[in-house]
Amino acid sequence: MNTPTCGDSRIDDRTGADTRADVQQSAVRSYYGETLRSSRDLRTTACCSIGAMPAHLATILARLHPEVRDRFYGCGSPLPPALGGASVLDLGCGSGRDVYLLSALVGESGRVIGVDMTEQQLEVAERHRAFHARAFGHARSNVEFHRGDLADLTALGIGNASVDVVVSNCVMNLVPDKRRAFAEIFRVLKPGGELYFSDVFSDRRLPRELLADPVLLGECLAGALYVEDFRRLLAGLGVADARVCARSPIALTDAAIERKIGFANFESITWRAFKLPLEDRCEDYGQVATYLGTLDEYPHALDLDDHHHFETGKPLRVCGNVADMLGGSRYAAHFRIDGDKRRHFGLFDCAPAAGAVAVPGAKASCC
Numbered sequence: 147m148n149t150p151t152c153g154d155s156r157i158d159d160r161t162g163a164d165t166r167a168d169v170q171q172s173a174v175r176s177y178y179g180e181t182l183r184s185s186r187d188l189r190t191t192a193c194c195s196i197g198a199m200p201a202h203l204a205t206i207l208a209r210l211h212p213e214v215r216d217r218f219y220g221c222g223s224p225l226p227p228a229l230g231g232a233s234v235l236d237l238g239c240g241s242g243r244d245v246y247l248l249s250a251l252v253g254e255s256g257r258v259i260g261v262d263m264t265e266q267q268l269e270v271a272e273r274h275r276a277f278h279a280r281a282f283g284h285a286r287s288n289v290e291f292h293r294g295d296l297a298d299l300t301a302l303g304i305g306n307a308s309v310d311v312v313v314s315n316c317v318m319n320l321v322p323d324k325r326r327a328f329a330e331i332f333r334v335l336k337p338g339g340e341l342y343f344s345d346v347f348s349d350r351r352l353p354r355e356l357l358a359d360p361v362l363l364g365e366c367l368a369g370a371l372y373v374e375d376f377r378r379l380l381a382g383l384g385v386a387d388a389r390v391c392a393r394s395p396i397a398l399t400d401a402a403i404e405r406k407i408g409f410a411n412f413e414s415i416t417w418r419a420f421k422l423p424l425e426d427r428c429e430d431y432g433q434v435a436t437y438l439g440t441l442d443e444y445p446h447a448l449d450l451d452d453h454h455h456f457e458t459g460k461p462l463r464v465c466g467n468v469a470d471m472l473g474g475s476r477y478a479a480h481f482r483i484d485g486d487k488r489r490h491f492g493l494f495d496c497a498p499a500a501g502a503v504a505v506p507g508a509k510a511s512c513c
């Protein structure tokens with residue numbers, strides 16, 4: 147067995163890497179283009195373990211075309227707040243379920259770009275563009291789809307610093323060159339822009355051999371990132387502080403799959419990370435943030451992550467990174483930040499929320 151090292155090098159080493167990547171991508175295309183016909187064909191809960199959707203999203207979901215709803219293979223709900231007028235890029239958009247939810251959320255003045263490499267998935271998504279523009283009362287569709295590799299967005303004409311938000315739902319685990327894919331994301335995000343994505347993560351590095359199993363790969367397990375390697379990968383790209391927004395365990399309900407890969411534990415995790423120059427630890431500058439209650443769908447409170455719950459009008463002491471995330475992004479209009487970074491009080495005294503469950507071996511996201 148090959149011994150993987152950190153940073154997902156099991157698929158980064160160059161000897162034969164291109165061939166392996168091609169084989170992996172064609173297996174994924176075949177799984178999502180031919181093997182699967184609807185969410186019901188999935189063999190584990192990996193690609194469909196979604197928590198309860200907030201009411202305003204459930205209302206939009208009910209208005210989507212049934213064929214688009216039926217071909218949802220995501221593992222979370224990567225739909226952040228404050229999207230009105232935003233440009234959003236959905237990587238591995240599949241048949242477009244999240245793209246069309248986002249279409250309603252960004253509104254007519256916003257724009258949603260879906261990217262996927264599987265023709266059959268995009269064919270379904272494209273077919274229902276006019277239907278959704280009509281359903282949301284848009285004079286013309288604010289959605290476009292591009293076929294190609296999400297690890298090469300330049301080839302699709304997506305420029306540097308051109309989008310406000312990047313989302314993705316259960317896709318990165320399928321991508322051979324994850325480092326390149328995340329580098330592309332932070333290239334195309336505007337300064338202060340946000341990556342908000344859900345994916346399958348494992349509690350350990352998985353043997354590379356398992357990538358050759360089309361079912362384990364297609365079911366979003368064999369390519370799952372070890373959560374600590376994900377943090378290292380982001381750190382290597384200059385992204386020092388990513389936050390966990392939601393997480394849920396994945397059950398291996400199929401006996402054959404359990405036998406092959408049941409030695410590891412899997413979770414669906416939704417992360418957010420900003421294109422901002424943040425510090426690698428949470429530092430205390432005596433700053434305080436107050437949510438103004440100005441987002442229509444969140445009148446009473448807004449969560450930044452699994453341990454920052456901002457009640458409307460209630461000041462909360464925050465570290466420098468949180469102050470920058472809120473004050474340096476599109477959330478700035480919805481927060482008052484008191485204090486600046488002129489005076490430093492040492493490391494921020496922080497702890498994850500009581501009851502928060504840590505991925506075994508993972509550092510809880512700080513403060």
Ligand SMILES: C[S@@+](CC[C@H](N)C(=O)[O-])C[C@H]1O[C@@H](n2cnc3c(N)ncnc32)[C@H](O)[C@@H]1O
Nearest residue numbers: 218219220238239240262263264295296315320
């Ligand atoms: C598990 S499905 C999720 C689809 C969609 N996000 C959803 O929630 O229904 C994964 C999708 O990622 C796409 N995909 C995987 N690797 C890709 C890559 N390198 N470039 C573009 N699309 C990719 C597949 O074609 C497939 O449609």
